[in-house]
Amino acid sequence: MKQSIYQLEFKLFFRNSQAWIGIIVLLVTGFAGLYFGKTFIAKQQAVIEKAAVLQKKNTLNNIDHFGKDIGLFFFQNKFSVVNTPDPWSAFANGQRDVNPYLILVTMLGLEGQLYDTDINNPVSLLMGNMDLSFVFIFLFPLVIIAFTYNLLSEQQESGVWSLLKSQTGKSFVIIRRKFSIRVVVIIGVAIILLMVAKFYLNLPVDFTFLAVFALTILYLFFWFAVSFFFISLNKSSNFNASAMVAVWVLICIVIPASLNLFLTRKYPIPEALQNVINQREGYHEKWDMAKEVTMKPFFEHYPQLKKYPFPQKKTFSWFWYYAMQQMGDDQALTSRLAIQHKLESRQHFTQMVALFFPPIQTQLGINKMAGSDLDNHLDFQDAVRKYHEQIRLHFYPNIFLNQGVNDTNIKNYKPEKYIRQQVPSVWINLLSIVLFASILMVISIFNFRKANRF
Amino acid sequence: MPNRIITIAKQTFKAAFNNKGTLALTLLLGLSLCLATYIGWQNYKTQNNQRLHYKELVRKQWLAKPDKHPHRMAHYGYLAFREKHELSFFDFGIESFAGVSIFLEAHKQNTVNFSEAGFSNGMLRFGEISVAMVLQLLVPLLIFFMGYNSISAERESGTLKILLCQDVSWKQLLWGKTLGIIGVCLSIFLPLILLTILLWSSLSHWQISTDSSLRLLMLILSYAVYFFIIAALTVLVSAFARSSKAALITLLACWIFFMVIMPRITQAVGVKIHPSPAKIEFADAIASDISKQGDSHNPDDSHYAAIKDSLLQMYGVDDVKKLPFNYGGYIMAEGEKITSKIYSNHQKTLNKTFEKQNEITTVAGFFNPYLALKHISMALTASDFNTFVDFQNQAEAYRYQLAQKMNKLQIEKISNIAPGENEKPLAISKKNWAEQPDFNYRFGKLHTVISNELLALSALSFWLLTTIFLLQYATRWIKTIS
Numbered sequence: 040m041k042q043s044i045y046q047l048e049f050k051l052f053f054r055n056s057q058a059w060i061g062i063i064v065l066l067v068t069g070f071a072g073l074y075f076g077k078t079f080i081a082k083q084q085a086v087i088e089k090a091a092v093l094q095k096k097n098t099l100n101n102i103d104h105f106g107k108d109i110g111l112f113f114f115q116n117k118f119s120v121v122n123t124p125d126p127w128s129a130f131a132n133g134q135r136d137v138n139p140y141l142i143l144v145t146m147l148g149l150e151g152q153l154y155d156t157d158i159n160n161p162v163s164l165l166m167g168n169m170d171l172s173f174v175f176i177f178l179f180p181l182v183i184i185a186f187t188y189n190l191l192s193e194q195q196e197s198g199v200w201s202l203l204k205s206q207t208g209k210s211f212v213i214i215r216r217k218f219s220i221r222v223v224v225i226i227g228v229a230i231i232l233l234m235v236a237k238f239y240l241n242l243p244v245d246f247t248f249l250a251v252f253a254l255t256i257l258y259l260f261f262w263f264a265v266s267f268f269f270i271s272l273n274k275s276s277n278f279n280a281s282a283m284v285a286v287w288v289l290i291c292i293v294i295p296a297s298l299n300l301f302l303t304r305k306y307p308i309p310e311a312l313q314n315v316i317n318q319r320e321g322y323h324e325k326w327d328m329a330k331e332v333t334m335k336p337f338f339e340h341y342p343q344l345k346k347y348p349f350p351q352k353k354t355f356s357w358f359w360y361y362a363m364q365q366m367g368d369d370q371a372l373t374s375r376l377a378i379q380h381k382l383e384s385r386q387h388f389t390q391m392v393a394l395f396f397p398p399i400q401t402q403l404g405i406n407k408m409a410g411s412d413l414d415n416h417l418d419f420q421d422a423v424r425k426y427h428e429q430i431r432l433h434f435y436p437n438i439f440l441n442q443g444v445n446d447t448n449i450k451n452y453k454p455e456k457y458i459r460q461q462v463p464s465v466w467i468n469l470l471s472i473v474l475f476a477s478i479l480m481v482i483s484i485f486n487f488r489k490a491n492r493f
Numbered sequence: 494m495p496n497r498i499i500t501i502a503k504q505t506f507k508a509a510f511n512n513k514g515t516l517a518l519t520l521l522l523g524l525s526l527c528l529a530t531y532i533g534w535q536n537y538k539t540q541n542n543q544r545l546h547y548k549e550l551v552r553k554q555w556l557a558k559p560d561k562h563p564h565r566m567a568h569y570g571y572l573a574f575r576e577k578h579e580l581s582f583f584d585f586g587i588e589s590f591a592g593v594s595i596f597l598e599a600h601k602q603n604t605v606n607f608s609e610a611g612f613s614n615g616m617l618r619f620g621e622i623s624v625a626m627v628l629q630l631l632v633p634l635l636i637f638f639m640g641y642n643s644i645s646a647e648r649e650s651g652t653l654k655i656l657l658c659q660d661v662s663w664k665q666l667l668w669g670k671t672l673g674i675i676g677v678c679l680s681i682f683l684p685l686i687l688l689t690i691l692l693w694s695s696l697s698h699w700q701i702s703t704d705s706s707l708r709l710l711m712l713i714l715s716y717a718v719y720f721f722i723i724a725a726l727t728v729l730v731s732a733f734a735r736s737s738k739a740a741l742i743t744l745l746a747c748w749i750f751f752m753v754i755m756p757r758i759t760q761a762v763g764v765k766i767h768p769s770p771a772k773i774e775f776a777d778a779i780a781s782d783i784s785k786q787g788d789s790h791n792p793d794d795s796h797y798a799a800i801k802d803s804l805l806q807m808y809g810v811d812d813v814k815k816l817p818f819n820y821g822g823y824i825m826a827e828g829e830k831i832t833s834k835i836y837s838n839h840q841k842t843l844n845k846t847f848e849k850q851n852e853i854t855t856v857a858g859f860f861n862p863y864l865a866l867k868h869i870s871m872a873l874t875a876s877d878f879n880t881f882v883d884f885q886n887q888a889e890a891y892r893y894q895l896a897q898k899m900n901k902l903q904i905e906k907i908s909n910i911a912p913g914e915n916e917k918p919l920a921i922s923k924k925n926w927a928e929q930p931d932f933n934y935r936f937g938k939l940h941t942v943i944s945n946e947l948l949a950l951s952a953l954s955f956w957l958l959t960t961i962f963l964l965q966y967a968t969r970w971i972k973t974i975s
Contacts, residue, residue: 075765105790115790138611141771154611155604156604156608156611157771158843161591162854165586181749295619299621299622303536303589312543315596316572323565326565354912399616402615406615413615
């Protein structure tokens with residue numbers, strides 16, 4: 040008996056053309072999101088493959104042109120470091136369009152090279168990427184609103200409600216039944232999209248999969264809780280629609296946008312510009328100073344390099360040149376750490392704020408899992424730093440002893456790949472969303488109880 | 494007859510403010526607009542001051558450089574900072590996604606680095622609250638909430654029949670309702686404009702240029718037209734809809750589709766149809782063109798061998814060291830000329846590709862007035878793509894001029910005979926550095942903006958004409974009784 044009522048309710052729901060429109064909109068935009076997200080990452084992967092070919096070609100070319108002068112060769116020769124996209128980054132492109140995923144560095148000062156961007160169309164960056172996470176975070180809530188805003192009010196407005204209420208004492212049960220059908224349908228669509236994503240994007244079923252799965256489903260439950268709350272207020276359809284859309288506009292656009300503006304104002308980063316200046320001066324001013332000014336701190340930094348003979352008398356030597364370059368980086372250290380500090384403050388602020396706003400929380404959580412957030416890029420920058428250090432220390436002896444380029448193992452060098460070591464945790468993200476959804480649910484149930492009593 | 498329109502408009506205006514919900518929303522919007530103006534202005538001030546501060550520092554450091562070889566100065570180079578237009582506090586446009594500083598040096602074209610987006614942990618992607626954002630996205634929402642039942646409620650309560658019987662024509666009704674709604678919008682828009690003008694003139698130290706005033710005037714006009722279009726469409730939807738509820742749902746669905754989903758999709762389609770190269774591909778294409786034309790770094794290059802031969806012949810000497818000018822400087826000037834020309838051609842093609850990507854969104858303005866206005870607004874506040882490209886071009890022109898200036902100094906003032914390994918390096922007086930002027934970005938004039946934005950402007954005009962036409966002639970298809 041109970042089952043058949045559910046069947047009837049399902050039939051009733053699917054007879055409504057609005058229901059089909061909602062489902063089709065989600066599926067179509069979902070597939071579009073998957074397609075564009077995958078294309079975006081596929082392009083990055085193609086470029087990364089090309090980088091290996093180009094590095095080899097350019098190295099041989101450089102050996103041909105500058106092979107006689109090892110110092111000049113390493114002045115020109117570039118090494119690539121790649122931030123390999125995680126399969127999940129096709130699901131959430133995040134900041135991977137803004138931040139470079141391929142950084143080319145020579146052995147010169149790193150601070151002058153590390154922040155070079157890729158060539159981007161700023162308008163595309165402004166409009167944002169179309170990926171599946173966008174569909175989940177922005178569009179699913181709207182369809183949830185469309186499916187549920189008139190759940191109770193429509194019955195009341197068409198006069199069915201009083202009839203129903205007079206026939207059964209359990210009006211809450213009817214609402215719950217109608218509501219749960221919509222939950223099942225939406226969650227069903229979400230699962231279909233996640234499954235398609237799993238196969239289309241070749242996502243491994245692992246902890247990340249479970250975490251993203253849990254995060255998206257919980258996020259949808261949060262929105263169901265919001266709509267349940269508005270239903271429980273027992274207002275008109277027009278009020279519900281307006282209020283729910285207003286809530287969506289507030290927490291998906293207005294509040295994050297205002298918070299971002301506040302963040303930019305509270306933590307401006309002039310240190311970035313200062314850093315460029317420090318690096319540039321730190322290196323260039325050394326040309327006009329005694330060699331001692333450069334070499335003393337250089338040998339303090341790298342005592343192991345003291346054993347190589349420094350040509351004190353020569354007006355110019357590559358030894359001196361590379362040491363001067365190092366001075367640029369060393370003198371930019373404080374400003375570099377200041378940038379890092381500011382970014383950490385920004386990150387901290389965002390995390391605190393995100394606790395109160397599930398859309399921000401979900402977006403950040405998914406980006407984090409997908410390895411397409413700022414943290415991932417900063418880790419990538421650190422990997423570039425390490426690699427740059429390693430390369431320099433490896434080739435310095437060859438340069439300082441003025442050996443031939445062909446005596447080095449430069450031809451074996453391939454692009455260095457950065458792959459993140461640990462998968463971040465999203466427990467906090469999950470927890471805060473669960474908390475909000477639960478609070479809203481409890482209030483709504485309380486509202487219904489109160490309404491029923493009268 | 495116009496009197497009647499005004500009466501209806503007045504009535505609508507009063508009714509809107511009698512509604513507590515509308516009043517609250519209007520006040521809220523007004524408040525957030527004031528906040529957006531204030532924060533936008535503060536942001537503009539801090540960021541621009543930062544950039545000006547470093548600009549001055551860079552100039553001071555350049556002038557303070559001691560006597561040295563001009564080629565060292567060419568490598569020391571210059572740092573250029575992208576200044577914000579005084580009107581950019583109104584609309585942030587691509588500001589946060591475009592780089593701020595560019596290092597200009599000999600032989601090498603660098604990217605514009607340090608965009609705000611690069612420092613963002615993703616929250617930026619939700620948008621930025623600016624005056625333009627509130628006016629473009631939220632005011633239409635207010636108009637929808639005010640106007641969705643403007644006609645349908647009259648129909649539902651039965652007053653519509655009475656109105657039409659009392660010799661009020663459909664046309665008057667539609668125009669009256671539209672104007673009434675616009676009246677409400679203007680009651681928050683007009684004080685805001687006054688505030689904007691006040692803020693902005695204090696920003697520019699009460700010295701307002703004609704060009705900027707004209708820009709602002711056009712901006713105000715465009716937004717007024719936009720509000721008119723939205724209000725007219727709202728009233729029309731309300732007139733055609735079966736019920737108030739249907740009208741509200743239609744309008745909200747349109748808002749979501751046209752303002753949230755469509756911009757992303759059109760841009761993604763544009764990027765897909767007109768793919769742009771990655772930086773390494775771009776650099777590789779330039780390098781291969783250079784090696785075809787003449788690579789000064791290649792010792793066996795035929796182009797430079799020919800130059801050397803002709804120089805030796807012309808001056809009747811057998812060694813470049815005997816030439817009466819600095820041969821190295823001459824070759825570098827030639828190299829700079831070739832490479833920068835090739836680079837500029839590639840950059841032009843790249844910008845064309847970007848323009849084509851963006852064009853899809855601009856053309857979509859004919860289907861979506863929001864996109865048309867967005868483009869116009871960004872262009873008028875100089876926070877658009879074209880201004881960014883213009884900055885890049887001016888910076889590159891400055892870089893080229895600087896490199897060639899240093900090459901010229903080397904050709905004329907540096908001995909052609911290189912000093913020995915242990916001798917002092919050749920140098921020229923530091924007085925020469927002042928000859929290189931500071932980099933100052935000059936914003937384009939309004940007429941270039943207009944010619945760049947013809948497509949978007951015609952899209953907005955198209956919408957204006959369409960809505961006027963519909964208000965005038967759509968009445969014959971509207972049903973009085975549902």
